[in-house]
Amino acid sequence: MLRLALLLCLVALPLRAEDIVLGLSSDRVRITATFEGSEILVFGAIKREAPIPEEPLDVVVAIAGPSKPLVVRRKERVLGIWANTDAVGIDSAPSFYAVATTGPMEQVLSNVEDLRHKVSIGRAIRSVGAPGNVADAQAFTEALIRIRRNNGAYQMLEGEVVLDEQTLFRTEIGLPANLTEGEYQTRIFLTRGGNVISQFETVIDVRKVGLERWLYTLSRQQPLAYGLLSLAIAIAAGWGASAAFRMLRQGG
Numbered sequence: 001m002l003r004l005a006l007l008l009c010l011v012a013l014p015l016r017a018e019d020i021v022l023g024l025s026s027d028r029v030r031i032t033a034t035f036e037g038s039e040i041l042v043f044g045a046i047k048r049e050a051p052i053p054e055e056p057l058d059v060v061v062a063i064a065g066p067s068k069p070l071v072v073r074r075k076e077r078v079l080g081i082w083a084n085t086d087a088v089g090i091d092s093a094p095s096f097y098a099v100a101t102t103g104p105m106e107q108v109l110s111n112v113e114d115l116r117h118k119v120s121i122g123r124a125i126r127s128v129g130a131p132g133n134v135a136d137a138q139a140f141t142e143a144l145i146r147i148r149r150n151n152g153a154y155q156m157l158e159g160e161v162v163l164d165e166q167t168l169f170r171t172e173i174g175l176p177a178n179l180t181e182g183e184y185q186t187r188i189f190l191t192r193g194g195n196v197i198s199q200f201e202t203v204i205d206v207r208k209v210g211l212e213r214w215l216y217t218l219s220r221q222q223p224l225a226y227g228l229l230s231l232a233i234a235i236a237a238g239w240g241a242s243a244a245f246r247m248l249r250q251g252g
Helices: 002-012 111-117 137-150 210-221 223-251
Strands: 018-024 028-031 038-048 058-064 067-078 081-094 097-101 154-157 162-164 168-175 182-192 195-208
Touching: 018 182, 018 195, 038 058, 038 182, 058 168, 067 137, 081 137, 097 168, 111 182, 111 195, 137 154, 154 168
Parallel strands: 028 195, 097 154
Antiparallel strands: 018 038, 038 168, 058 097, 058 182, 067 081, 162 168, 182 195
């Protein structure tokens, strides 16, 4: 009876006709003192157990940096002075977020699937509530997205995923210089008609190394020593600049 029950369960499970075989140019990003950004090549193939369906396939790639809560403030001119007026707390917002697709977002992923998987930039930000005295709380989230899109932290790359023969896909996503250390969740979705038919998840590890790591650790574990070191470096730099200026004047 037990074997029969297991067999019936296996028969009842849907067969996954298409799966993702993923590759990354690198699953680690090392932040050094001279780090100026990087590019990650995401590529892969679709493994099939049946012939390719007639309906076209689409691919969505989403990379999200570590999330944390933050406060978005609005500045207004009060009596001729710019001052903070309203403020809205965001429960969770990724420090970096990029979405690349094979076509327009509204075509490759339905609103229902976007709501379920939280793929688009707006869905990736969680803001549960806002103060009752703030009427346009959504505008604060939109402002956060606009600011981070302008500095490259949020990217919407529609049509940037290349899909060859409905089987091989690839895209490049640029990582800015001001990356937050941590694990970057990478998700790949296969969709048809806006519906997700398969997905794959992996992690890109972003860490500080070398001098950058040493200074970061020192600032967190020994803030007094870090402060004294910063002061000593500033004094030495000032003295060196002053000495060089005096030598130039004497030489002139």
